Amino acid sequence: MWGQVKEALGQAAAHFLTRSARLLPGLVALVLALLVSLFVAWVVEVIIRRVLVGMHFDEHLIRWGFPAPADSVHPNPISRLLSRAIGFLVVFAGFLIGLAAFDSEWTTLFARRTLEYIPNLLGALLILLIGSVIARFLARSVLIGGVNMNLQYARLLSVGVKWMVVVLAVAMALEDLRIARSIVELAFGILFGGIVLALALAVGLGSKDLVSKSLERDARKVPREPIEEPLRHL
Amino acid sequence: MTTDAIPQQVPEKTEPQIDSADVVVGILAEFVPDDFAGICDSLRTLPEPLRIAILHEDLVAKSGDGSQSNETIKGASLYFMPSLLAKSDPASGPVSNFSTLYQSVLAAGEKLHARACFVIASKLVPVSPEWPRQLAEPLFERNFDLVLPHYARRKFDGLLNHSIISPLTRCLYGKRINNPLGPDLGISQRLFQKVLGGARNSGDATRTHPAISVTPTALVENMQVSEVNVGARAYPPPDWANISSLLSQILSPIFLDMERNAAFWQKVRSSVSVPCSGDRMEIDDDSTTTVDIRQMVETFQLGNRDLREIWSLVLPPATMLELEKLSRLLPDQFHMPDELWVRIVFDFALAHRLRTISRDHLLGSMTPLYLAWLASYARDVRVANAWAVDRRLEKLAIAYETGKPYLVSRWRWPDRFNP
Numbered sequence: 001m002w003g004q005v006k007e008a009l010g011q012a013a014a015h016f017l018t019r020s021a022r023l024l025p026g027l028v029a030l031v032l033a034l035l036v037s038l039f040v041a042w043v044v045e046v047i048i049r050r051v052l053v054g055m056h057f058d059e060h061l062i063r064w065g066f067p068a069p070a071d072s073v074h075p076n077p078i079s080r081l082l083s084r085a086i087g088f089l090v091v092f093a094g095f096l097i098g099l100a101a102f103d104s105e106w107t108t109l110f111a112r113r114t115l116e117y118i119p120n121l122l123g124a125l126l127i128l129l130i131g132s133v134i135a136r137f138l139a140r141s142v143l144i145g146g147v148n149m150n151l152q153y154a155r156l157l158s159v160g161v162k163w164m165v166v167v168l169a170v171a172m173a174l175e176d177l178r179i180a181r182s183i184v185e186l187a188f189g190i191l192f193g194g195i196v197l198a199l200a201l202a203v204g205l206g207s208k209d210l211v212s213k214s215l216e217r218d219a220r221k222v223p224r225e226p227i228e229e230p231l232r233h234l
Numbered sequence: 235m236t237t238d239a240i241p242q243q244v245p246e247k248t249e250p251q252i253d254s255a256d257v258v259v260g261i262l263a264e265f266v267p268d269d270f271a272g273i274c275d276s277l278r279t280l281p282e283p284l285r286i287a288i289l290h291e292d293l294v295a296k297s298g299d300g301s302q303s304n305e306t307i308k309g310a311s312l313y314f315m316p317s318l319l320a321k322s323d324p325a326s327g328p329v330s331n332f333s334t335l336y337q338s339v340l341a342a343g344e345k346l347h348a349r350a351c352f353v354i355a356s357k358l359v360p361v362s363p364e365w366p367r368q369l370a371e372p373l374f375e376r377n378f379d380l381v382l383p384h385y386a387r388r389k390f391d392g393l394l395n396h397s398i399i400s401p402l403t404r405c406l407y408g409k410r411i412n413n414p415l416g417p418d419l420g421i422s423q424r425l426f427q428k429v430l431g432g433a434r435n436s437g438d439a440t441r442t443h444p445a446i447s448v449t450p451t452a453l454v455e456n457m458q459v460s461e462v463n464v465g466a467r468a469y470p471p472p473d474w475a476n477i478s479s480l481l482s483q484i485l486s487p488i489f490l491d492m493e494r495n496a497a498f499w500q501k502v503r504s505s506v507s508v509p510c511s512g513d514r515m516e517i518d519d520d521s522t523t524t525v526d527i528r529q530m531v532e533t534f535q536l537g538n539r540d541l542r543e544i545w546s547l548v549l550p551p552a553t554m555l556e557l558e559k560l561s562r563l564l565p566d567q568f569h570m571p572d573e574l575w576v577r578i579v580f581d582f583a584l585a586h587r588l589r590t591i592s593r594d595h596l597l598g599s600m601t602p603l604y605l606a607w608l609a610s611y612a613r614d615v616r617v618a619n620a621w622a623v624d625r626r627l628e629k630l631a632i633a634y635e636t637g638k639p640y641l642v643s644r645w646r647w648p649d650r651f652n653p
Contacts (some may be wrong), residue, residue: 062547137592140544145600147540148478150533155540 004057037094045087052079124173131169133163165193252313254393255287255346260319260339261365262291262355264382273354275313276367280374286312287346289319289339326448330483332417333443337433340426341446349375351426353445355417356383358465368462368512369420378509379457381420381449384412386466386515389615389623394484396627397607398579405634405641406492406499407453410507412461414449414482425452446487454498463512469546481507482597482606489586500642505635525616527609531565534609537602544599553577560606570610572633578603578632580641588648 052058058078100111139162146154170190175181259277261270270290270443320338343351350373352365360627365383372378383390395413403414421429429444429451436584452459492499537545538561546554556574582600586593615623 140591140595141598143540144544144601145478146596147533147537148598148601150529150536152536154536 026101029101030095033094033098033101034091037091037097040094041087041090044090045083048086049076049083051080052076052082057082120177124176127173127176128169131165131172135169138162138165141232164195240329252285252287252315254285254345255313255348256284257286257350257352257370258289258339258343258346258348259286259352259354260289260335260342262335262339262353263357265357269357273366276364277370278312279366280370284311287318287342287348288312288314290314291319292314309446315342317433318345337446340421340430343421343423343426344430347423347531349423350420352420353416353418354386356454357468358385365464368464369418372460372509372511373420373422373461376424377458378460379422379425380452380459382411382416382459382461383418383460383464384450384510384514385464385588386625388466389618389620390612391466391630393608393611394480394604397604397611397630398485399488401627401631401634402488402492402579403449403453404505404631405638406495406502408499408502408505409453409459410505410631411449411459415445416448417445419448420465421448422457425455425457428455443487446484447491450491450495454495456574459508461508461510463510463514465515468606477604478598478601481601482594483602484595486580486593489583490510492583493587496645500645525547525612527568528565530605530609531568534602534606535561537599541599541602544591544595545603547590547594548599549578549581553581557603564652565609566613568606568609568613570607570629573637575603575607576633576637577640580637580644583641584648586596587645601653 008113053076061078080179096111096114139158142161143154143158146157151157167188171184174184257277261273265273274288276584277288280286284603318338319342320334332355339353342348350370352366352369358365369381369383372381392413395415399414400412404410425448429448432447432451433444449459538557542554545557549557553574556571560568560570560574578600582596585591585596590596611626614626618626
């Protein structure tokens with residue numbers, strides 16, 4: 001019996017070692033791919049950071065309305081962040097290549113599904129970026145227009161417009177990423193529908209007295225001579 | 235005035251087909267028939283025998299005739315040609331419309347090989363039909379290239395001109411011109427060909443406004459410019475809601491011209507007067523006219539609270555600090571120093587060139603600052619007479635000239651020089 005146990009153990013060990021040995025080339029390929037991608041990522045990060053710093057990318061973004069990161073001890077934090085993100089993508093690509101070297105069904109499937117998802121990811125990032133730019137542009141336009149019209153709530157209006165556009169962009173990005181589609185659709189519909197209904201009720205109910213007083217005033221108004229404005233600009 | 239200068243009936247006649255004219259006159263203001271006839275009579279009495287093409291939108295409705303004048307009084311013949319004038323577009327802003335009309339008058343001058351073009355866009359008070367002839371005399375008798383009116387001034391007339399356009403032109407180009415933008419003016423052939431050529435070369439008709447480019451072009455090309463004393467302009471009622479778009483439409487081309495002519499104005503060190511003909515007119519200006527500045531101060535204070543983030547992209551910290559102090563003043567103590575206003579105008583001109591932010595946003599955000607200057611000026615001149623108002627505006631113009639080294643330094647080293 002001990003002989004059979006020893007034989008079973010020996011076979012199991014040999015099986016395990018054989019399977020492990022079969023995995024070794026893939027593992028070595030994965031490690032090599034990671035090392036190479038780390039090196040390439042470092043080179044790409046340095047090049048991209050130098051290009052962005054040379055273009056004054058951080059200053060342009062701040063002028064376009066994007067806030068500078070708080071508590072940043074490094075100069076040009078946005079360029080640094082972006083170059084690091086691109087470097088990470090290169091490392092991730094190396095990891096996927098290394099995974100595909102295992103020649104196993106699930107690793108190949110994983111790599112393929114991840115690569116198929118990348119266009120959606122890029123599309124979502126583009127939507128977020130464009131949405132953010134449009135949100136800030138519209139917010140600034142509303143703010144300036146509201147201040148020039150002497151509206152005390154100009155800033156509130158501007159923030160409201162900005163967040164509406166941002167929420168719309170986030171919903172579109174989530175739709176593109178195929179994340180919880182029906183939940184996002186429903187939530188977005190409820191949110192926007194709720195906002196519109198609240199505004200309609202606020203205007204309708206809140207201005208009821210104002211409208212009736214205004215109508216009464218118009219009915220009783222005696223025509224007056226217009227006051228001449230003495231200022232002439234041009 | 236000869237009322238029979240314009241026939242009464244409405245005949246079915248076509249516009250005269252002429253290949254050339256000595257003078258093209260664009261009449262852009264709406265005159266009553268009597269005043270219009272007076273202007274035509276005044277033009278007929280020009281010293282030389284001239285062929286004068288009259289461009290006026292409402293000509294047929296007013297005069298009832300688009301045909302060649304049958305009378306040649308004292309050698310001048312008038313040809314009424316409304317089709318050469320562009321049609322106003324109600325959808326465009328008033329400034330864009332004016333620019334299109336000016337462009338069409340100059341283009342008509344080029345087409346008809348005219349020696350000079352005149353634009354008559356103002357009604358004057360007191361009414362004086364002779365004044366278009368006063369614009370023509372320096373052009374024909376003394377060979378000036380550009381003749382501009384020097385309107386009799388009421389203290390709250392032409393505020394954008396007095397706060398920015400006139401003193402900035404004086405500071406940049408070295409000539410003391412009271413109304414660089416006219417709108418009435420007389421231009422020689424040499425000058426209007428330069429202006430039209432510049433518009434074509436720029437490749438973008440929306441970037442050049444002939445009315446705004448005429449004076450800088452004349453000064454940069456060292457052409458002869460003179461002024462003529464005339465009455466006060468009759469202004470349309472102001473539209474407060476559109477001050478922001480007015481600033482944007484007027485200042486954007488001025489700042490673009492500044493960018494184009496930078497090599498010239500950086501060398502100019504001081505200013506001189508231009509020849510001025512005619513007697514200065516005194517008009518009744520109620521020196522006790524006051525303006526309620528509270529709303530202007532409130533708009534400025536609101537702008538200081540909500541637009542600081544935008545202003546800080548354009549203005550240096552020292553200016554922001556002064557604006558903060560200014561925003562704490564009550565309306566009856568409100569005073570914006572001229573030097574501060576001058577630096578603000580220069581900084582906005584530089585930001586316009588560098589495209590620090592969208593140009594529309596830039597000039598829109600300047601509106602509360604302009605209203606702050608306006609409130610300060612209205613407070614300064616509330617009981618001032620005409621002489622005191624002149625001194626006040628002269629002081630502002632000197633502040634522009636004194637501040638020019640600041641502009642030149644910031645223009646040449648926008649990143650380095652930031653007090």
